[in-house]
Amino acid sequence: MKKWITAILVAMMFAVLAACGAEEEATDSQTADAQTTETVKVTHELGETEVPKNPEKVVVFDFGILDTLDQLGVESVAGVAQGNIPTYLEQYEDTEKYENIGTLKEADFEAIHAMDPDLIIISGRQAEMYNEFSDIAPTIHLGVDTTDYMNSFTTNMETVGEIFGKEAEVEEELAAINEQIEGIKEKTATSDEKGLIVLANEGKVSAYGAASRFGIIHDVFGVKQADEGIEASTHGQSITYEYILDTNPDMMFVVDRNAAVGNDASAKDSLENELVQKTNAYQNDKIIYLDPDYWYLSGGGLQSVSEMVNAIESAF
Structure with a gap:
């Protein structure tokens, strides 16, 4: 009789343990499902x-x-x-x-x-x-919204941080970039130099102003415009070399599309002609060739924006 009762108790104990184990497995499974579906x-x-x-x-x-x-x-x-x-x-x-x-x-x-x-x-x-x-x-x-570059860029980076659980890293990267930008703005605010942004493409030249594709130079970094009448456009305003001479910028920022797409034509060879050589930018060695990898092909990323900031900082 005692053996029979003991057997029943042992069976009941194993049944309880099995039920607990099944409940724990179900909870673990639910937790895993919650994690994968977040x-x-x-x-x-x-x-x-x-x-x-x-x-x-x-x-x-x-x-x-x-x-x-x-x-x-x-x-x-x-x-x-x-x-x-x-x-x-x-x-x-x-x-x-x-x-x-x-x-x-x-x-x-x-x-x-x-x-x-x-x-x-x-x-x-x-x-x-x-x-x-x-x-x-x-x-x-x-x-990136070029008419509101930094707010758009910041929102994108924070979104990426949230999706991939990298919020702290993104915050740190953005803080470093913004601190560097503030340093540039202090220099441009006290500078009288006016800049012109151009895209060189197989001998043709386009100009970009504020709120345009490369307008971050004016809108964010604070570089004054040599011509405030340039139309805001993704593809830029088609210009001539005579226009560059008439505008006579103190600084010229050049994006070489030829280099970006693997074309052997050199923007420098066509751009620095007799007319451009008469400008303040040329005579003061202030024609800055921007890396097309960052400015034309990418942009709007933690690495590319950081390098874009470095390029403008070095110009001053």
Whole structure:
């Protein structure tokens, strides 16, 4: 009789332990599910998107965002537009590690769909394809608004920090950039030098003013404009070398598109002609050639904006 009662008690004890174990496993499973389904609501230029927290497989079209993820040590980049990748991001040309998802203007939707990504990040050049991307995976537009550069850039960086759990790192990077910018503004505020921003492209020249593609030089860094009447435009205002001489800038900031797209034509050879040589900028050795990797191909990233700040700081 005692053996029979003891057997029942032992069986009951194992049943209780088994039930507890099952409950703990269920709780652990629920916790894991909660972690994998945690999302971040991102409001961006093209809408509002629920994005998975710490996505494991990310497709990136914007080089500024790519350089930000690289700077933050995020290792979930799986697909990159590998045409014309900036030199400082050439590690992402490795086709064994990263899927080639097409070009900045022509996405390879078949390749992207086959990847089954958790997140797609685009900017202006891909905006028209937003719906097609969204059919594949959560898609966000993190392009920079050149009419409000620093606020737009800051919001993008904070969004990236929130998605990938890098808030503290982003805050530290932004603080360093802003401190450096304040130092530049102190110099430009007391300087009488006026600048002209130009894009050189196979012998043709375009000018950019405030609130334009390269307007950060005037809007953020405080460099005074040699011509305040330049129209705000993504592609710039077409100008002549006679215009440059008439405007006679004290400083000229040059973005060489030829170098950005691998063209052998030298912007310096065509730009520094007899007319331009008569300007204050040329005579005072103040023609500053900006690195097209940062200014033309990327921009809007932690690495590129930091280098853009360095370039303007060195000019003063």
